[in-house]
Amino acid sequence: MLKIGLLGTGHLGKIHLKCIRLAKESYELIGFYDANPEIAASVAREYKLEAFDSPAELIAACDVVDIVTPTTTHYALVKQALLAGRHVFVEKPLTSTLEEARELVEICERTGLKVQVGHVERFNPALLALGDHQLRPFFIEAHRLATFNPRGTDVSVILDLMIHDLDIILKLANSEVAEVRASGVAVVSKTPDIVNARIEFVNGAVANLTASRFSMKNMRKIRLFQPDAYISIDLLDKETQFIRLFDVNDPSLDPESAQMTIETADGVKVIDIAQPDVNPVNAIQLELESLAASINEDSTPAVSIHDGYRALELAYLISEAVEENRDKIPV
Known part of the structure; x- marks a missing residue:
């Protein structure tokens, strides 16, 4: 039984807390740390769980660290956990910058510890329903639209929403990126709220993605086109x-x-x-349990730190393309 500690008990952190308790055959939840003393005290009372005084104390007491804190804190906390010899689950995106992500990849490779990145859509039952079907998409189309929510607008819609689909598309295309073109508009925040990107891969596959957090309706769909098939994946309604x-x-x-x-x-x-x-699953519980399995079996995590790095790298390529395109538009 792996001892796990939780860093961060905000909205998503509380969901992780509940899912860890559901994964009782994989983990023993030993406690949590939250930087806000009032939240920490409230969570400790509500869930009858020990609140640790610092990240260092929590990390020292467990085998696995579950990091569900703001993205800006990921680098320091993941590094601290790895250097202490602990396996890590960290929410997406992996870090704020590529430089930070590269350093974490190097530490992970050097230590041999397991790091899984929380690209939870990999565990969406509609995607899991693809099973062992042979996929070789020539064209991929993805739409991820969300009604406006102020939470998450500290980063662009690329890192907030589109990065989910970037991870999936990189997995499906199974090829290196050749070229990226993109455009975006900041509607209600200081960073792009709607972005469209066209990604061309070395193997000839092409992906066209749209992500918006300023929509009248929610949508999370991916369509795959290949010589012998058209495949529709509705990640929101869980249909394939x-x-x-x-x-x-x-x-x-x-x-x-x-x-x-x-x-x-x-x-x-x-x-x-x-x-x-399409069999219903608790995706967060499933991704946490998959990390435990990779630790126990000494296998590569389902969404490895390398996967997290590639998704972040592509997100930054799209961000750069958006900036370049915006500079061409007369004000």
Whole structure:
């Protein structure tokens, strides 16, 4: 049983606290630290949990540190935990800057400790429903729209929302980035609130992403297009759909799926529409349990520190492209 301590008990920190307790076969929650004494006292009373006096004291008492604090604090806390010999779960984004992230990657590689980054959408049941299906997308389209919430506007929508999809798309494309183009607008805050980015990969795949935190409705959808299939992933409503083209007598056709025939230049084909089962999961609990499994099995975390670095690196490439494009627009 791994002893885990929680750093930060704000809105998301409290959710982590509850999820750690649900993951009782993986962890023993030994306590928490919060920089706000009033919040610390309130959480200690409500959850009957020990409030430690400093991050150092908490880190010394556990095997794993769960860091759910503002992004600006991630670098110092992750570094402190790693140098103390502790495994780490840290919320996304990994750090505020690429320089900080690079140093943490180096420390992680040197120590051999496990670091998992909280890109929780990797554990969304709609994405998990893809299972072992062979994916080789040529074109990826992602929309992540949210109604306005003042919480999170201290950073651009790229680091606030789009970074979720950047992590997923990097995983799906499975290729290095070749070129990035982007534009964005600050509507209600001092940083971009809506951004569109086009990412071209070395393998020829292209991704087009839009993220907005100033929308009339919420949407979190990813669409994949490849030679034999169109795949729709609704991360908000937890639905996944495969639409594939088959020869009429193809033995792999699923008789349980919806089908229709069409005339093509290559003769009659069958359009097969399948909706795989999407099993409800507690995504945060699942990502925390996956870190425990990687520690116990000495395997690579599901969302490694390298994954977190790549997503952050791409986010900064998009930010730079937004700035370059904005400079071209006459005021």
